[in-house]
Amino acid sequence: MSLFLIAALPFIGAVFPALLIRAGRNAAASAAGLTTLLAFIGLMLHIPAVFRGETVFAAVDWLPALGLNAHFFLDGLGFLFAAMILGIGLLIILYARYYLSREDPMGQFYSYLLLFQGAMVGIVLSDNILLLLVFWELTSLSSFLLIGYWKHLPEGRQGARMALTVTGSGGLAMIAGMLMLGHIAGSYDLSVILQNKEAIQSSDLYLPALILILLGAFTKSAQFPFHFWLPHAMAAPTPVSAYLHSATMVKAGLFLMARLWPVLAGTPEWFYIVATTGLVTMLVGAVxxxxxxxxxxxxxxxxxxxxxxxxxxxxxxxxxxxxxxxxxxxxxxxxxxxxxxxxxxxxxxxxxxxxxxxxxxxxxxxxxxxxxxxxxxxxxxxxxxxxxxxxxxxxxxxxxxxxxxxxxxxxxxxxxxxxxxxxxxxxxxxxxxxxxxxxxxxxxxxxxxxxxxxxxxxxxxxxxxxxxxxxxxxxxxxxxxxxxxxxxxxxxxxxxxxxxxxxxxxxxxxxxxxxxxxxxxLHKPLQRAWNAMPRPEAKTIFEALIGAFTRLSQFVTEGLHNGVLTRYAAIMVTFTVAISYFAYRGGTLGVETRQMQEPGALPVVGWFALVVATLFIVAKHRNRLLSLVLIGVVGLVVSMSFNYLSAPDLALTQISVEVVTIILLLLALNFMPKETPVETPALTRLRDGAIAAVSGLGAGGLIYALLMRDFAFPTISDFHLANSYKGGGGTNVVNVILVDFRGYDTFGEIIVLGIAAMVIFALTEAVLGSKVRAFLLNRKPDLPQAGDAHPLMMVVATRVMMPLALMVAAYIFFRGHNLPGGGFIAGLVAAIAIIMQYMASGFAWATERQRYPYHAIIGSGVLIAAATGMGAWFNGKPFLTSDFGYLHWPPLEEFEWATAALFDLGVFLAVVGAVLLALESLSRFAWQPGISSEHAMDINPARDAAAKAGTEG
Amino acid sequence: MELLVASAVGILTAAGVYLILRRRSFPVILGLSLLTYAVNVFLFATGRLVTGAPPILNKYEEVAYTDPLPQALVLTAIVISFGMTAVVVMIALGAYLSSRDDGTAMPVEADGAEEDA
Structure with missing residues (x-):
């Protein structure tokens, strides 16, 4: 039987007892017994080879670059241990069937036991020491479950915790030791390591590696002074003690020492550390x-x-x-x-x-x-x-x-x-x-x-x-x-x-x-003398130590993580600035290779507007409405500068996002206080100002340094510029990058956007489902309301604008592949056109005319994008490979058609759906009884006239 | 021009960080928005500043183009940051409506029950 199967059988078998316990305790026990027996027989089939002195291998490379491979091997030592683990395991499974009482969840017991068994078999069969470490940690975890099996007993829980703490920390030390060992030997495979005795013993890292590995082995095998966990682990059911603490887990440490004996043993360090510890442990334990x-x-x-x-x-x-x-x-x-x-x-x-x-x-x-x-x-x-x-x-x-x-x-x-x-x-x-x-x-x-x-x-x-x-x-x-x-x-x-x-x-x-x-x-008098003797109580010491660690970590956590968001932000920003400064001091700055460009009048005016608006926001941020207006100014200047600096796509995106963001913030502000109170003392503000100034200086300095120098490495942009038309069939390189070269990123991004909208929707549902709803229903507006909520002029204007705006969106969408535009921008424009209807004609009116739920629009967008990507499979190409061709339909001019346009349609729909779902969710907070009228306009002379005619007639 | 852009990035960053360090949710959202501008402009500027050379291929003559890659990255960043802002606004609004308090710090509460041994 393959070594893989022998190691895997207990893990596979661990599922059955938990499932079969419904069929009775005998079924659970037989399932556990049968899988163990099967693995045992599989092991026994290797007897001839092993006793001939051969080594059986089974290997699958997993991450060869990291040296992490699923290599198993079976030699005499591994065979002895595997036979003990599986053989005694069988006896224990039989014994436990009669030992556990009716109240004990037996299915759970056997599942844990088999997990443990699998981990142990894994340890003794692993050729790769990283794999061995994984199994090693698994034994710590599964033994934790087994020792704490009687969850109702405090001794069981404490014993399990102590065992896990001691063996787990030993395991951590061992990881470090094993990594050193692998580093010295140049391989993480035991079969290679065991051939490198001279290299390992002459290395400077030998002693640290030895000590760390021995820490792992000593804690696992309960060697003095780590022996104290074993007696406390006796709170486990006896079958567990008989299995883990006589034949298997505590022997894992011995196994490891025996396994590495050829390369680690024979030095004075080994002799004095290992033999002395063993001697002391033997004597102390016996007494x-x-x-x-x-x-x-x-x-x-x-x-x-x-x-x-x-x-x-x-x-x-x-x-x-x-x-x-x-x-x-x-x-x-x-x-x-x-x-x-x-x-x-x-x-x-x-x-x-x-x-x-x-x-x-x-x-x-x-x-x-x-x-x-x-x-x-x-x-x-x-x-x-x-x-x-x-x-x-x-x-x-x-x-x-x-x-x-x-x-x-x-x-x-x-x-x-x-x-x-x-x-x-x-x-x-x-x-x-x-x-x-x-x-x-x-x-x-x-x-x-x-x-x-x-x-x-x-x-x-x-x-x-x-x-x-x-x-x-x-x-x-x-x-x-x-x-x-x-x-x-x-x-x-x-x-x-x-x-x-x-x-x-x-x-x-x-x-x-x-x-x-x-x-x-002489036992009686000796016992009296022993009882009268003061002895250190391991449990008390252990608990005091753990208590000290807990207090220390609580102190650190509460100091850093005390629930004050401001503090986290301050720590994070300061730390970021500090490490950037550290990197700056450690690195070298090349000479400036670029000339500063003369700015025209326009950039200076824009810069001035931006700086003034920003400073005003900071100074006047307590007036929330005013700061919203000012942030609009900043956004506008940023879009303008994108346009000025040869980025028309960005300018279009930024300005449409700006509109949506401001509407969103206005909607939210409707329900929030309009003023921010003065809370922080002047000194704190000074400190925050200093942090802000330093980080601003850092960011500004960094980008200035970057702007004044050419690329340090050849840029990959040239590839995109050269292949945009040839390979992607579009002349707008930015759009081609989005829907073609980096289509995978864009695909992920529209999904993220969709998820964000769903989160907003879900939060709205949650908030509106809570007691907040009553507050919202009875809330009085804190600002004077407009007399005419849906003015005639605005309603008419938006109605006229709607088809025009959608036309613009369509135009932007279609030209996107070759000229500034594309799915993102078109989606934003279309969303704004629809939001206008909400704003002008009211939520109720607009919702009534909304045929497709926004969730479905997001979903269809993502699905269209995915389907386009999968279309490439039928062409025998990888996911999202685009294709394009040229069509000539008289009397139209010849035009180019790319599958990327279909992908862009998915982007478009996802953006429309996400933006609208977010805003619609927010505006649902405003609903109050009586707010919605069946008419789009509050004041409509035609309606008044008709009403008058009706009463008269 | 480089100096103008760099100083604008610096000022936007500083203003953003200062507002993020306030104790109410609304200024923090404003600060995040300002920081978003700063980051987007920063990323965009890594393509270096070029005027009048948009990355729209000209089929008829050889001309210089600006770097398209940062633009594509920033374009999605702008849209994603809208999504992020919307979620943060929603969380802030929900928190304010639920507790009638728009402070960002966790309310100080008495120590909970002792954990079991």
Missing amino acids: IALFKDDLKALLAFSTVSHLGLITMLLGFGTKIAAVAAVFHIINHATFKAALFMTAGIVDHEAGTRDIKRLGGLRHLMPITFTIGTVAALSMAGIPPLNGFLSKEMMLEETAHTIWNGSHLIVPALATLAALFSAAYSFRFIVHVFLGQKRDDYPGHPHDPNTGMWIGPAFLVVLVVLIGLASAKLAGPMVATAAGAVIGGGELPYYSLKLWHGLTPALYMSIAATIGGLSLLA
Whole structure:
């Protein structure tokens, strides 16, 4: 089966439990189990190749330029982990089916579990480290969901949050480390990175990369001092703890260290950081575990301790230690998953997992007792179980390790940790199962049904078998995986057997076992002493830290983002000016290459009008009506200068937009206060003035500098000028650019315009649907109203103007391709012609004569433009490629016809619809009962005469 | 001429920024409009200033043309900025009608309930 499919199967399968839960819990569980089984079988099909020592590849290039590719590979190490993830996953799915109660949403559980499983499989199969990082983060997220599965429990939520914070921040550090690693190796593919040991270890970036990557691995694998999240994650349902916190997620960190072992290990930095951390973790975890009364807490700290053991072995950097590490990974997964499931069974049946309230369960739960005891003895390192073998190898390795010149320190501390490990393992057996039967259990302890104990039983059988026939059963797997860890080359000599003779390791082992038994005998006084000892409480420290961070970010956020728009604007403008100044100081300014042009009288007059109007707006902005008039002046001067400076299209557009904008602002001002009160103190105004002056100086200076110099690079405009007629069939280059060269942009822009109009419409609906409507209906105009709202002269004039204006629009539209004009301008002109009718004859009169809703006009415009663009497909060209030809219809002159004109029609319709929809929406605010008359004109002599005639007649 | 255009851009920018820093919505809208003029003229001017040479191709003789590309960009910018102004006006109007207050700052309110642990 392709590696893609193996990695994808759990993700695909994650959908089913959530859907199938309606069909019952068995259906959800079977769906989860089947997909996992399928992936597992797919993996097993690779056994022959992997055990031959080959590497299976599956690759798809995604973004090769960024080094981001979906490359997967499977070697011994990946196979070992994938097999553990999928195999134990299967057992957990079975176990969880019986463990979760009816109230728990089981479909959700299995979906999360499969998501997690997929992410884990992704990690161990990824060849590309960027891809690996993605899966790495996914495990953090999915484990967050799993740990917090019991949402109603505050411990669950807090534990999930803590796990996510710790592993997530470690993951961030690791991203940086991985990027450095990829940078040094020149590739983000592991298969390349693993070949570059010398380059990586001699690089200056080696140490930073190492530390960052180890931060990720240590947080994930709960190494001291990041170990504290793991016990708190025990608030998760037991199947989750058994899966994530024994066999898979916490092993991801170990996996990573093992994966990168060939390139990172072997340096003193690696040895002192990794081996020391592992040793400390092993000891600290073992000591704390002995004094935990909660079964799962005991197992959690024991897991921390065993992860430390494996980390330490990897840290030694010798090949034989790597073999021991791989072997212990297998052994730990078997006995620890079994132990977690045993603890879950005890909790489930006896109603508590507090060791103080347990004891004597041997008689009540014989099967559970057997499973738990064998697994715990293996954890203690008692022969002939598998835990003994790997612990023996570990002790043997420590005996040869020199730490900072000392031969003794590592073996002594390791033996001490083994001693505590034996003690808490014995305690697990003695205080839970042995002793007197009690009569105060919260539940009624009995052995669970088969579904629940079969999983752990299977694992315990493995524990025994691997112990008895290790070379046969586990030998090939260990050899293949260890071969992958050390990255090729000969494996050192080792033998997986129970009896190695009278080695130092054996003496250390015996000492640990005897010491463990005596510690257990002394447990009561020791526990009292432990409880009396002051200890740092990790959770309190963590929460204080998080609290400090929260306060800091709140302080920063509230300082910058306090709801005062003025402040944001000031900060943004100041910052922009500052970085522009920074760029100006850092760059160089070329010499002026252009001559200043002599302005004629006209530009000077225009400039004068613009400056005076602008200054007046600033000075008189409190009088809102006056400033509207003045802004009209500014707009007019701007349009005139466009015209003067060879941009007739812009002038036409600007002046028509100007008309529409002023009408819009007038409509809005109708409902708003006409004066702006004086609020800001003079000092603030001075400050704002200074900011404004500096930014104005900057913008003006920049454009002046630009205007006095020629283009620094060859312009692409020449291409447009040269091809406008040849390729686009039009002589108005600006219009050809709009509808042809940059048609895609224009297409997007009319859609944006349409969306803006829709937003306005929707806002109007929302506002008019709220209590504001009552206010609007009862509102008294705050300015004196005209006596004649719809004067006769104006009505008549606009009626006459309407066909003329539409004719002008049509003319502008049609000539647009060759002369100034086009869809945008024509649309604006047509819209203005219609707005005039609204203004003169009234809203009601105009609406009555409005046949097509404006939404539809916008929509048809966009659709016409799109259809024109798609027309090119039938011609075998890409979207929006235009075509044109020349027609000759006598008696007309020959004329040119381009598909771009059709596109321009779409633009035209979209502009008309958008402008009118916006203005119509706004004017709906003004509606009051009685305002609309059925007549277009308030005063109509003809009507009066007819009325008079009627009464007389 | 270059000096006139550059100073006009500077003055429009300064006036726009000053008005945007006011505390009521209407002056902010005016400021945005002024800033829009400034930006449009700025972009247009990046094609350098040329008089009497519109980018309308002359089929009959070789003449110089001004840069058409900034013009095409600014043309759509003008239309889009109308759409933007309209939306902003609508938001300002809706906010004023709903709260009878045209201040741009968020009203100061008492601290909400403590978040859960």
